[in-house]
Amino acid sequence: MDETVNNGSILVAVKLANKIVRQFFYIYSRSERVKIILGTLLFMSLLLVEAPVAYSQKQLVLLKKQKVLLRLYPGDEIVFKTKGSKTKITSYVNNLFDTAVMAHQDIIPFHKIDRLYFKRSSFANVIGTVLVIGGVGYFLVDQINMIIVKGEKATLNENVTTTSLGMVAVGLPMMLIKKKSQRLKPGYRLLTVEEGSPFYQRELQHMQF
Numbered sequence: 001m002d003e004t005v006n007n008g009s010i011l012v013a014v015k016l017a018n019k020i021v022r023q024f025f026y027i028y029s030r031s032e033r034v035k036i037i038l039g040t041l042l043f044m045s046l047l048l049v050e051a052p053v054a055y056s057q058k059q060l061v062l063l064k065k066q067k068v069l070l071r072l073y074p075g076d077e078i079v080f081k082t083k084g085s086k087t088k089i090t091s092y093v094n095n096l097f098d099t100a101v102m103a104h105q106d107i108i109p110f111h112k113i114d115r116l117y118f119k120r121s122s123f124a125n126v127i128g129t130v131l132v133i134g135g136v137g138y139f140l141v142d143q144i145n146m147i148i149v150k151g152e153k154a155t156l157n158e159n160v161t162t163t164s165l166g167m168v169a170v171g172l173p174m175m176l177i178k179k180k181s182q183r184l185k186p187g188y189r190l191l192t193v194e195e196g197s198p199f200y201q202r203e204l205q206h207m208q209f
Contacts, residue, residue, distance in 0.1 A: 063189050
């Protein structure tokens with residue numbers, strides 16, 4: 001009888017302990033969820049507060065007629081040469097005005113900038129890339145066709161090899177050689193743009209937290 005009572009008491013104690021543990025983990029899990037929810041809300045509020053600032057910042061664009069060749073944001077590096085000078089200046093965009101850029105602490109009017117230094121792709125780069133990919137692909141397809149399809153040993157077909165090497169030899173320089181600067185000759189101009197301009201572009205990567 002005493003043993004039965006003891007067993008029953010132990011069973012009740014175990015159930016009670018199990019209930020307490022479950023309640024503890026339930027409360028803990030809810031508190032963790034609350035923390036996650038609050039953290040998410042805080043992050044979203046930061047996005048809402050900072051996004052307008054990031055989106056509304058001015059941008060400096062180099063235009064060739066209506067095409068944007070270069071886009072700079074405050075904080076970006078700017079490398080240029082002024083008219084009548086042989087010195088290449090490397091600085092950063094500190095601020096932007098309607099007709100000038102502040103490079104570090106110097107205000108440089110747009111009309112005094114003779115050349116901007118930056119790498120950019122051209123149509124020749126695209127053609128070069130196509131030639132390189134085509135040349136390598138042509139050679140690989142010939143080898144796959146010979147080994148897998150025909151079941152023959154790998155050999156070099158003179159015509160295929162010559163054609164592939166020729167395409168790569170012509171295309172590789174075209175792909176790698178990129179224009180590194182642009183002189184501000186007639187048809188090119190610098191422009192400070194803000195939100196609402198057709199040349200303005202929103203980019204999340206320039207958001208500042």
